[in-house]
Amino acid sequence: DAKTTQPPSMDCAEGRAANLPCNHSTISGNEYVYWYRQIHSQGPQYIIHGLKNNETNEMASLIITEDRKSSTLILPHATLRDTAVYYCMSGQGAQKLVFGQGTRLTINP
Amino acid sequence: KAGVTQTPRYLIKTRGQQVTLSCSPISGHRSVSWYQQTPGQGLQFLFEYFSETQRNKGNFPGRFSGRQFSNSRSEMNVSTLELGDSALYLCASSGGQVTGNTIYFGEGSWLTVV
Numbered sequence: 001d002a003k004t005t006q007p008p009s010m011d012c013a014e015g016r017a018a019n020l021p022c023n024h025s026t027i028s029g030n031e032y033v034y035w036y037r038q039i040h041s042q043g044p045q046y047i048i049h050g051l052k053n054n055e056t057n058e059m060a061s062l063i064i065t066e067d068r069k070s071s072t073l074i075l076p077h078a079t080l081r082d083t084a085v086y087y088c089m090s091g092q093g094a095q096k097l098v099f100g101q102g103t104r105l106t107i108n109p
Numbered sequence: 110k111a112g113v114t115q116t117p118r119y120l121i122k123t124r125g126q127q128v129t130l131s132c133s134p135i136s137g138h139r140s141v142s143w144y145q146q147t148p149g150q151g152l153q154f155l156f157e158y159f160s161e162t163q164r165n166k167g168n169f170p171g172r173f174s175g176r177q178f179s180n181s182r183s184e185m186n187v188s189t190l191e192l193g194d195s196a197l198y199l200c201a202s203s204g205g206q207v208t209g210n211t212i213y214f215g216e217g218s219w220l221t222v223v
Contacts, residue, residue: 034211043113043199043214044152092210094142094201095165099152 004088009104018075020103022088025069031091033064035073036099037084044087044099047073078107111136113215115200121221127188130218134181134202140164141183142212143175144199152199158183159204190222 005023012018024033032051036044048055048062050071055062061074075082087102114133122128134141142165143155154167158177175185181202187194197217203210 032210036214041197041219043115043197043217046211046213049211093165094140094157094203094212095154095167097142097144097152097154097201097212101151 003098004090004100006086006088006100006103008101009106011106011108012075012078014080014107014109015077018078018082018105018107020073020075020086020088020105021070022073023070024088024090027068027090029068033062033068033071033088033090034097035060035062035086035088037082037086037105038102039084047086078105080107080109083107113200113202113213115198115215115218117218118216119219119221121223122190124190124192124222126190127186128190128220129184129186130198130200130220132183132185132200132202132215134183134200135205135213137205138202138213139181140202140204141177141181142201142203143183143185144201145169146197146199146217147195155185155198187220192222195220195222 032049034049035047038044048060050062064071085102085104087099116131140159142157146152157165161177172188177183199217201212201214203212
């Protein structure tokens with residue numbers, strides 16, 4: 001199964017863009033990259049996913065490198081409510097959904 | 110559109126008891142999966158159901174079981190509870206026409222075994 005690596009923690013100022021990196025060097029050709037976040041005591045919230053092309057939705061943008069070995073989640077204008085643990089994962093299917101330790105993002109006022 | 114709904118949200122059980130957790134998937138989703146999340150082990154896959162059939166199973170003992178009903182709602186049961194079963198149990202659904210394979214989680218059921 002594909003494995004991901006993320007920095008354990010990051011800080012970002014409120015109103016600035018938060019850029020969260022993820023390394024998924026063992027990703028297979030047909031595996032998607034998914035991003036979720038989890039606020040303490042709540043279930044993981046889906047953010048965005050992509051295969052090859054960059055993606056954008058109302059929550060975030062996802063930039064995937066051409067070799068697909070890494071990606072960056074961008075929260076364009078971070079707010080205090082974006083403080084959470086962000087998980088990057090790659091794969092398909094419920095049984096392959098493996099969350100690593102994630103990145104604990106703290107948005108500072 | 111309602112999200113994945115799990116009940117109960119919090120419960121406390123005594124060692125040796127059994128517990129049943131319920132999950133209602135997003136309307137139109139036919140796949141329901143269950144996960145256990147603990148600080149030490151992270152997110153671990155329990156099982157997945159599709160059209161009332163268990164499609165995949167994780168590496169958990171037989172004390173953990175589940176089922177899915179014809180309306181896609183699902184339950185999981187843990188018998189002979191152990192202290193180590195204390196965790197956040199997450200249900201997720203997928204398989205909608207628009208959302209495809211994207212997995213959406215419920216808020217979880219916090220189980221404490223004392």
